[in-house]
Each structure stands twice: as structure tokens, then as C-alpha cells.
Amino acid sequence: MFSAMVKKEFLLVLRDKHALMALFVMPAVFILIMSVAMKDIFSQEAVSFDVALVDLDNTKISKEFVADIKKDKSFHIVKKDDAQFVVTLPKGYGNIENTKNPTKVQISVEDSLKSDMIEIFKAKLMKHIVNLKLGIIKTRLSEFSDEAANAVGAVSLSNNELFTLKYNKQDDVPNSTQQSVPTWIVFGMFFIIIPMSTIYINERKQNTLSRLNSMNISVFSMTMSKIVPYIFIAQVQMWLMIAVGVFLVPFFDTPALSINGTVGALVFLSFALSISAIGLSILIAVSASSSEQATTIGGILNILLGAIGGVMVPKFIMPESMQKLADISPMSWGLDGFLEIFLKGGDIFSVLNESLALLCFGGVALMVSMIILHKRIEGGL
């Protein structure tokens, strides 16, 4: 009996083209778009600038300065028309005798550049200017004292020698693919509200649920038969999204998804997440009076839970108060679990808390759904 109900549910979902689009195509497309679009934002590689150098001075000092800049990997030397920054060394720049009114380096900036990028560029360029000035001071000093000149020459502006920099939680910061794949797995799984509510409400409206109940099919069996296919669908969804992250995203010059954790952890977490999503979907489906109402409520709730839970804006860039608020969203539990697996190589035990929270949420939602459905059937739906 149960297998027949599961088979029926499978056939109904597989014949719903819109549902399949929402469950499989939409998250896959989003993973591609978001991974590629946000790759620079999530990148932890050094910033680089497209720079054009114009040496109008053409002296020994100006040539040294240009050579020094060209060695810096932060500056990608391009033609003037392609440059974000045009650095001009005016005539007289290398005149070290002119101390009262020294000639300044002129920088012209592309209009669209943000102020933070300009500040970073200025800091980088400043290092080279200071280097140049130190060189001049050293030369001057050497005329009077080798010791003093050597002391100045020993001054280094290299980052490695001036300070050490270490991220507190470097492992917690994902790249764009590591952020996009779990995000859209979680969001996609919660989209089962669309097919589930449509099928459920049609069954209710057409009295098919009543008919099933008159055939001695309990509310428990009806609910359980809906869970099994959607758990399978959730698994397919997850592995498909992972495949997109691993195989498709790299074609767009974006980092591929690397799975550092165990397959067991992925299966366990996605099982818990699907129970949570199914529970919420059935709860909405049994509570709503029409499929339009269910998809509207479900859609809004999905977006809200996603916005709070770190789907729209990654949790690690949220302020602390918002990060705490995010913890109320089951999407955040799922997302944390996936990031634990993808970034930190988590196993089943690492994602136990998130998974148990998701299972509890789903279990409570399913129980409430069954009570509501039971009452609805008794009241003639």
C-alpha cells in the first residue's frame, strides 16, 4: 500500500514541469550566476589595479620609480585607455634640489571606481613613493655619514618585515562557489513548497484525501507517503547542485567547489534539511486554503527565512546582532552545516547539532500538519 502511495507521489511530481524547473533548474542557474558574479567579492587574493604610467620627467629618479612600480604585482601595467589609474610623473619630479615646492605625482582615476579601491591604490603607491624618498635621503646622508645612510637603507617597507597578518577564522570565509552552492541547495530544497502544496491542495479540493481516508488510509500514512519521494528529490537536488559547483562553474573562470568533508555528513545533513523543508511545506499546504495562497505564503516565508538565514547576504559579513538573529532560521542551520563540510572538512559529528535542530524543526512541523489535516478531514476539509 505504502509503495503505491510513494509511486503515485513520484509520478505526480515528475509530471509537473514547473515544479521540476523550480527544484532543479532554478537553483543550478543561480549557482552559476552567483558564483561567477561574486567571485571577486569573495576572493581573498591580493588586489590588483590596471595602471598606465606616464613619465614626462624621464630622469634617473623617475625611471627608477617606474621600474619599481612595474615590479609590483599589484599593478597591472596597461595602455592609458584601458587603465583604472593613470599615474603621471610631471617634468621636474626627479629634481631633488627642489625641496620647498616639490613636484607631485599626478593620478587620474576612472569615474566608476569606489573610494575604498582608490584608498587602497593610494596606500600601495605611497609605499613606492616613500621608498623612493628614502633612497634619496640615503644618497644625501651618505655624503655626510655612511652609518646614518646605512641606517636609513635598512628601513624596509615590505609587509613581511613590518608586520605579520593572520585571519582569526580564515577557514570560515568561503569563496563564491563555496558560498553559492550550499546557499542554493538550502534555498532550492525549501522550494518543494510549490509542487507539494499544489498536489496536496488539489487532493484536498477534489476530495481525493477524503476518498483515501474512506479507504482506511490514515493521515499518518498520507503524510509519510509524501515524505519519501521528497527526501529522494532533495538528495538528487543536492548532488546536482554539487555537480554544478564542481564541474560547471570552473568553465566560467571561477573556483570549483571542493568538498573537504565526508559524503556521510553530506547525506545526513541533507536528509535532516529535507525533513525540515518537507515539514514546513506540508504545514503550509495543509493550512492554506488554495494553492495560490500556499505558494504566496511559502514564497514569502522562503525569502524571509533566506534573508535572515544568510542566503541573500552571507552570515559572516552580517553585523553580530544579525548573525544572532540568523540562528533562528532553519536555512541558517543548513547553511552552517554545509559550510562546515565544504570548508572545514566536517564529518557527521561536526554537523550533528545543525542536523538535530533541523530534524526537530521538521518533526514538529509534521506533527502539527497531521493534527491540522486530521481536523480538516473530520470537518469535511
Add this chain to the structure above:
Amino acid sequence: MIKVSSVIKKYDDFTALDSLSFEIKKGTIFGLLGVNGAGKSTILSILNGLSRFDSGEIKVFGFDIKKDIKKIKEISSIVPQDLAFYEKLTVKENLDFFAKIQNATKENYDRAIKINTLEDLLNQRASTLSGGQKRRLNIAIGLLNNPQVIYFDEPTVGIDPKSRNEILESIKGYKKLGITVVYTSHYMNEIEKICDDVAIISHGKLVEQGSLKTLFSSKNSNLEKHFIELTEGANV
């Protein structure tokens, strides 16, 4: 025999069934008549174990509905007014599904198809069937468990006269198979055509019950006229 005794069903302040009592003889076709809101669907829902009632007693072939509802569901079947099957499945997939969940035998499965002449439609999606064909599928599903009693809730709504006639003829055939039929309809000519006994209910109460022959001879009238006289003032 199905015996409904002093059944009361209330929804908050509204009394849907007000001490309703009637009897249905085994192997007959029983017409249940009443205007909209009279309580027909409520009593059908109670007889199928889908709704509870506040007081009274119901026995279906000796089984008490309060104690033996599971058994009663096994020997009963309802054909709802709505097309209670899956439009995205084929006729065969629908029949297979409803047959499997009720452990229907191959014999009953084949009989349901044959009686409702669905042989040529088995591989057709239910959504593509005509109105009459959909009604026949709806009825065939109700026959799969080989019920001793089958409840029809206005099964001919919205179909053409030819299909209606075919359905009525098939329902008459159930009587020959020993199945008790409880039939509700707004069409008096249908009731006159197929029913042995009739109960007329109004405002949740039994107004009149008897055999069709008795009702005709005693009132010397046609059923529709008699029904209107009895339920005058109610919202038809």
C-alpha cells in the same frame, strides 16, 4: 441493512442533522433527497467514517460505526461528487493506485474496468478524458474494493444525457451484483428511474421515507412535485 437512528450533528450553533433516522435495505438502490444544505453530504460523510456525530447510533450491516469504522470502510465505498482522482496520471495508473491501496483483487479490478467501459482509455491521461469518461473513472475507483454498499454523491453532475444514461444503467447493474446503492441527486427523474426506496430530508430531519411505488400510489403525484411540496420554503 443500514440503520441510522436519531443522529445529531452540530457545527457550533448550526444543527446539520437533527435526530435523523432512516433505514436502507440490503441490495436496494436507495435515493437520498434534499435541498442544498439539507444534510445529505453530512450524513454521507458520517456513513463513510469521514465525520463524527454528536449522538445517535448507526449500524452498517451489523457493524457499529463508532466501534467498527475500519471494518465498515472496508465494505463501503464512496463516489464523491468531485472527480476524486489524479488528473496527471493515466486511467490505468489511477486504477492501479487505488486498487493497490485497497488490496483489490484482479477480478474486482477487471470488473470495475468492464462495467465502466474503460478498456480503451487505460493509457490515456485522466486530464484528457471527456466529462462522462471522467465520471466513469470516478465510479470505477469506487468499485475496486468490491463494496457491499456504495454511496453516490450526485455522480451525474455536469455531463451529457448519453453519458448520464450509461452511468444510470451501470448503477442499476450493481443491484444485480448484490451491492446496496445509496444515491443522492438533484435530478428527480434519475431517482424515479433507478431507486427502489427514497428518503427525503429537510433541515437535517427526515421528512418522508418509503418505496418509490408507495410514494407514487399514496400521493398520486410525481416525485418532483411531491418533493417540492415537502421541502417548500427551503433553499433549493
